[in-house]
Amino acid sequence: MKFLHISDVHLGCTRYQLAESPKDFFRAWHDVITKYAIGEKVDFVIIGGDFFHKRNVDPQGMNHAYYVLDLLKKHGIPAVAIEGNHDQHSNESDHSWLRSLASWGLLVLLEPKAEDGKINYRAWDKDEKDGSFIDIGNARIFGSQWYGASANVAIPKLTESIKENQRDGAFHILLLHTDVEGHQTHPIPALSIANLKELKSVTQYVALGHTHKSYEIDNWAFNPGSLEVTNIDEFREIRGAYLVEISEDLEIMAQHVRDYQQRPFARIQYDVDGKIDAQEITTGVLAKVRNQIDEYDPEKPQPIIEITLRGHLGFPNSLLEMNKIREETQKSTNALHVRIKNHTAPVEYAVAADLEEDVSREKLERRVIEDLIVRDNRYKLRAIEMAEAVVGAKKMALGDESPEKIVDFIAVKLEDSTKLAKNV
Numbered sequence: 001m002k003f004l005h006i007s008d009v010h011l012g013c014t015r016y017q018l019a020e021s022p023k024d025f026f027r028a029w030h031d032v033i034t035k036y037a038i039g040e041k042v043d044f045v046i047i048g049g050d051f052f053h054k055r056n057v058d059p060q061g062m063n064h065a066y067y068v069l070d071l072l073k074k075h076g077i078p079a080v081a082i083e084g085n086h087d088q089h090s091n092e093s094d095h096s097w098l099r100s101l102a103s104w105g106l107l108v109l110l111e112p113k114a115e116d117g118k119i120n121y122r123a124w125d126k127d128e129k130d131g132s133f134i135d136i137g138n139a140r141i142f143g144s145q146w147y148g149a150s151a152n153v154a155i156p157k158l159t160e161s162i163k164e165n166q167r168d169g170a171f172h173i174l175l176l177h178t179d180v181e182g183h184q185t186h187p188i189p190a191l192s193i194a195n196l197k198e199l200k201s202v203t204q205y206v207a208l209g210h211t212h213k214s215y216e217i218d219n220w221a222f223n224p225g226s227l228e229v230t231n232i233d234e235f236r237e238i239r240g241a242y243l244v245e246i247s248e249d250l251e252i253m254a255q256h257v258r259d260y261q262q263r264p265f266a267r268i269q270y271d272v273d274g275k276i277d278a279q280e281i282t283t284g285v286l287a288k289v290r291n292q293i294d295e296y297d298p299e300k301p302q303p304i305i306e307i308t309l310r311g312h313l314g315f316p317n318s319l320l321e322m323n324k325i326r327e328e329t330q331k332s333t334n335a336l337h338v339r340i341k342n343h344t345a346p347v348e349y350a351v352a353a354d355l356e357e358d359v360s361r362e363k364l365e366r367r368v369i370e371d372l373i374v375r376d377n378r379y380k381l382r383a384i385e386m387a388e389a390v391v392g393a394k395k396m397a398l399g400d401e402s403p404e405k406i407v408d409f410i411a412v413k414l415e416d417s418t419k420l421a422k423n424v
Contacts, residue, residue, distance in 0.1 A: 001246040002243070002246070004042045004044075004242070005242040006045065007048030007209030007226070008225070008227065010052070010226060010227070011052050013230050015232075030068050032257075034071075038072070042243070043136060045072060047080065048175050049177030050210065052065070052097060052098070055086070062097065065097075065106075079108065081098060081107050085148065088145075110132050112161065114145070114157075118157060119160075135167065140173070141173045151178045158174070162202040162203065172202060176208055176209070180211070186399065187396060196217070196221060199221075204252070205221075205244070212239060224239070224256065225239030232265055235266075240256050264301055265304050265305075265306075270310070278320050301336075305333060305337070308340075309341070392409060
């Protein structure tokens with residue numbers, strides 16, 4: 001048995017509002033399926049959530065989904081999916097585009113139902129196009145929902161329900177969209193390793209999604225990462241798909257494959273401290289571009305480049321030669337897009353001034369918030385915890401989390417910080 005495990009396809013994603021961006025996600029999706037599903041003649045493809053970038057799918061995104069799913073169907077390769085947090089149906093409606101794709105026979109959407117405090121599984125009905133587990137050859141594939149911060153509560157229920165629906169001699173797979181402790185990149189509390197491993201008693205393969213970098217646990221739980229970069233902060237992470245072969249004695253041989261079309265990214269940071277004038281900064285930035293980025297090559301995809309200016313200026317911001325830096329960078333690299341972020345400040349605004357030069361955006365943001373909170377005597381003893389609440393709430397909002405979940409997250413953080421302050 002051979003299958004392809006992908007996740008976080010994010011069809012329809014528009015980075016920097018570029019018209020070319022949704023095509024990047026289509027090209028990655030099409031190339032991976034062509035090379036590693038059709039080319040390798042797999043028995044099925046499993047998709048661990050966030051197939052779409054958002055639940056309101058535009059026509060182009062739907063065309064990109066339909067074209068490749070139809071290609072799989074023509075080659076007799078079933079696609080099995082679950083919803084992720086980006087493409088799950090809303091509480092107010094039963095409609096979702098994943099459900100539409102399932103009703104058209106282009107994929108199998110597995111959706112267990114939570115009833116009376118229990119997770120109920122039922123076999124896939126090919127006529128009704130509905131169900132929560134499916135048998136394909138020697139595999140029994142189980143679905144799950146997006147549980148978010150409730151993942152640790154849901155796992156024991158999932159374990160019990162999967163146990164009740166075992167098939168003798170089958171290779172049991174669970175699709176699960178969640179962060180896992182030690183690997184998370186989101187502010188929502190992650191699923192603990194201990195709780196995740198409860199599933200070992202009822203599964204041979206856990207197909208993870210949600211985190212956009214690849215990792216595996218005990219040759220049993222696998223997270224392939226996103227197919228493409230949804231945010232430049234992810235560009236250094238390893239991502240791809242798992243091409244998995246299962247031997248007759250149910251041994252797993254999983255190969256992480258990354259040889260497919262992806263948009264190249266580059267990030268450059270330049271410190272303006274001590275620079276005399278704007279011309280010196282322009283010259284320094286362009287020299288750094290030449291040293292770090294390959295010259296224009298018509299055979300390679302055009303890169304997206306982000307240039308960040310940091311430090312304290314000794315002259316007005318308005319004198320910076322932003323357009324010249326952008327135009328010269330584009331000319332020398334043939335970049336698809338050059339984004340310049342000006343994080344400089346006058347010397348008198350030295351917030352977080354003692355941080356190292358190459359500090360991450362997240363660390364800088366957190367430090368600035370902490371410095372501002374510390375200035376208020378009412379909150380200075382809780383600055384770190386309150387900054388975590390602010391940064392975490394922002395990430396959840398940008399990640400399309402519901403207002404209710406964001407409020408719950410803030411409430412938990414503030415309660416923790418209050419307890420900590422009382423104990424100090």
